[in-house]
Amino acid sequence: MGPAACLFDLDGLLLDTEPLQARAWHKAAAHFGCQLGAEQLLRLRGQRRLDCAALVCRWIAASGSNPPSSEALLAVRQPLADALVPTAAAMDGAAELVQMCRDHQVPMALVTSSTQDAVRRKAAPHRWLQLIEVRVYGDDPALAAGKPAPDPFLLAAKRLGRNPGDCWAFEDSAAGIEAALAAGCQVYALLPSDADAQATPAGVTRLNSLRDVRW
Incomplete structure (x- = not known):
């Protein structure tokens, strides 16, 4: 049976924005004397901007440097991210999957930790994202x-x-997968083929590509 949504x-x-987001966080932290490691940058994936800034x-x-306020950190980080993310390419098979949902009349929603303004900048080069009309942003007042x-x-x-x-929820980050599982959704996780299979939570269907999705 196919998804209800x-x-x-x-x-x-x-969108392949995560390496660009990580680069912006890395440079911003370095500005304040802290070098973030790969594991720390991975922990930031999928979370809202203010939650990431606090972390x-x-x-x-903890590194021994004088910590800035979240606002001061974001003042350094946001211009970096704003310049980078509009260059992000679509993930392989993403546009085709969204179009498949439209063709099969499957309702869709965008569930993102990014703010509405950030999504506007990221989505501008990708007109196919306009097919997803229902959206939950990280700064959604509800x-x-x-x-x-x-x-x-x-x-x-x-x-x-x-x-x-x-509903079928499609995620790639640990925070997103945890959220979708807690909501009771059927969860599909886009994970690199070389990622540790043991890291895939129970009840999650692993995808190597969005082109693998069928119903």
Whole structure:
């Protein structure tokens, strides 16, 4: 049986923005005297900007450097990210999967930790993203908590008028996967082929490419 609706993450799932986002966080932290490692940068994936900033500020403090406020950190980081993310390419098979949903009349929602303004900049070169009309942003006024809390997926399902358990959620980050599972969705995780298979949570269908999706 096919999905009652498809709920799509954006960064790292539909658009290849994650390496660019990581570069911006790395440079911003370095500006305040802290070198972030690969594992730390991975932990930032899928979370809202303010949540990430608070975490990076704690890491800066732990490194022995004088930590900035979240606002000061973001003042350095955002211009870097704003210049980088519009160059992000679509993930392989992303546009085709969205079009397949439209062709099969499967309702869709974008469930992203990015702000509405950030999504506008990222999506500008990708007109196919306009097919996803229902959206839950990281700064959505109706959102109580961001990923890894289930709230974004529950809100998206509500706006589509669907039971979360009948929705397919597509994610790539640990925070996003946790959120979708907690919401009760059927979860599909886009993970690199060389990633540790043991890291795939129970109940999650692993995808090497969005082209693998069938119903």
